[in-house]
Amino acid sequence: MLERSYFDWNATAPLRDEARQALQDACEVAGNPSSVHAEGRAARRLIERARDDVAALVGARPADVFFTSSGTEANMLALTPAIETAAEKRPRDKLLMSAIEHSSVRAGGRFVRTAIEDIPVSADGRVDLKALTDAVARASRPLVSLMLANNETGVLQPVAEAAAIVHAGGGLLHVDAVQAVGRVPCDIGALGADLLTLSAHKLGGPKGVGALVRLSEDIHFADPLIRGGGQERGMRAGTENVAGIAAFGAAAAAAHRQLTAEAAGMLALRTRLEAGLRAISPHAVIFGAAAERLPNTTLFAVEGMKAETAVIAFDLEGIAVSSGAACSSGKVQPSHVLAAMRVSPVLTRGGVRVSLGWTTTEADVECFLGAWRKLSSALSKDQRGIAA
Numbered sequence: 248m249l250e251r252s253y254f255d256w257n258a259t260a261p262l263r264d265e266a267r268q269a270l271q272d273a274c275e276v277a278g279n280p281s282s283v284h285a286e287g288r289a290a291r292r293l294i295e296r297a298r299d300d301v302a303a304l305v306g307a308r309p310a311d312v313f314f315t316s317s318g319t320e321a322n323m324l325a326l327t328p329a330i331e332t333a334a335e336k337r338p339r340d341k342l343l344m345s346a347i348e349h350s351s352v353r354a355g356g357r358f359v360r361t362a363i364e365d366i367p368v369s370a371d372g373r374v375d376l377k378a379l380t381d382a383v384a385r386a387s388r389p390l391v392s393l394m395l396a397n398n399e400t401g402v403l404q405p406v407a408e409a410a411a412i413v414h415a416g417g418g419l420l421h422v423d424a425v426q427a428v429g430r431v432p433c434d435i436g437a438l439g440a441d442l443l444t445l446s447a448h449k450l451g452g453p454k455g456v457g458a459l460v461r462l463s464e465d466i467h468f469a470d471p472l473i474r475g476g477g478q479e480r481g482m483r484a485g486t487e488n489v490a491g492i493a494a495f496g497a498a499a500a501a502a503h504r505q506l507t508a509e510a511a512g513m514l515a516l517r518t519r520l521e522a523g524l525r526a527i528s529p530h531a532v533i534f535g536a537a538a539e540r541l542p543n544t545t546l547f548a549v550e551g552m553k554a555e556t557a558v559i560a561f562d563l564e565g566i567a568v569s570s571g572a573a574c575s576s577g578k579v580q581p582s583h584v585l586a587a588m589r590v591s592p593v594l595t596r597g598g599v600r601v602s603l604g605w606t607t608t609e610a611d612v613e614c615f616l617g618a619w620r621k622l623s624s625a626l627s628k629d630q631r632g633i634a635a
């Protein structure tokens with residue numbers, strides 16, 4: 248069988264060994280964490296240890312971490328008009344978000360459509376802070392949602408500057424850090440975020456576990472998404488996914504310990520990959536290349552290439568990449584991120600995302616470049632054929 252190289256870490260990362268072990272161990276713990284007997288207390292200990300590890304990864308207090316079923320659910324929980332602070336109990340009537348947010352933020356949580364306003368981004372994929380300043384001034388005490396790193400381009404957003412603008416206007420800032428956490432340092436206080444969304448499966452934990460982290464106990468949700476048994480201090484009812492949460496904690500601890508070394512390793516390989524890509528295809532466009540980006544992400548296109556065709560061709564060569572464009576009901580939509588960056592329509596359907604992780608090797612990068620050499624020469628032959 249063909250050896251495969253996995254370059255789709257922004258879609259999901261493989262389970263870390265530490266997470267696998269924690270998952271298996273937790274499956275042997277029979278108790279319900281809400282039960283007071285020894286079995287219940289053992290399950291509770293697993294959750295609280297995970298809460299400590301997730302909190303430490305983002306510089307929060309364990310009591311401010313709320314486990315959810317996913318990053319999507321954490322975003323949904325965060326985006327509500329009924330978010331209160333100790334000083335402010337009135338509902339927030341406006342949600343501002345950048346035009347490049349993940350679909351789980353773009354859906355707007357529990358705000359009505361008419362209460363949502365988009366903030367444009369620059370050509371290099373960073374939120375326009377002048378436009379944000381104006382929008383915050385027009386709105387009264389808005390909730391603002393801004394991602395720390397974009398999932399398609401990897402471009403890092405100026406979150407700390409945005410936080411200063413939002414807070415000066417009486418607003419609150421929610422930061423979707425799903426793609427950034429574990430890849431770049433991410434401290435809730437240093438970012439100036441009031442709320443932070445995390446997802447276990449992007450940092451080596453299992454799929455189907457996430458967390459919403461708040462800056463302090465000053466922030467309160469008057470309308471939790473799921474009500475019932477009062478778990479997660481009333482913010483998210485339902486018996487906890489003990490094994491998933493324990494594995495999330497183990498992955499967070501490993502990601503925290505290894506962040507500097509892993510980030511340096513990914514950056515060195517990504518640099519090699521982009522140099523090779525440019526040498527083979529001098530006209531390839533690497534989106535957001537001039538901006539600060541995650542160390543693991545490259546989104547590129549060449550004129551005339553369709554992303555879905557390239558993804559299939561790479562797959563046949565044993566390489567897993569993804570297209571920047573979204574595919575729903577069998578129809579490939581141009582990427583809303585590239586459209587927001589005002590990329591020419593001939594390129595918006597061609598974005599191929601290559602994302603690396605901690606097990607990516609030089610050999611993987613060479614396989615990718617070998618496959619790209621083959622694909623790009625086939626592509627130029629096709630184009631010559633069409634021109635003739």
Ligand code: PLP
Pocket residue numbers: 257258316317318319320349351394396397398423425426446447448455456457
């Ligand atoms: N936010 C961003 C930026 C993402 O990239 C993703 C997943 O791709 C999510 C949120 C959703 O996370 P989950 O898959 O845990 O629902």
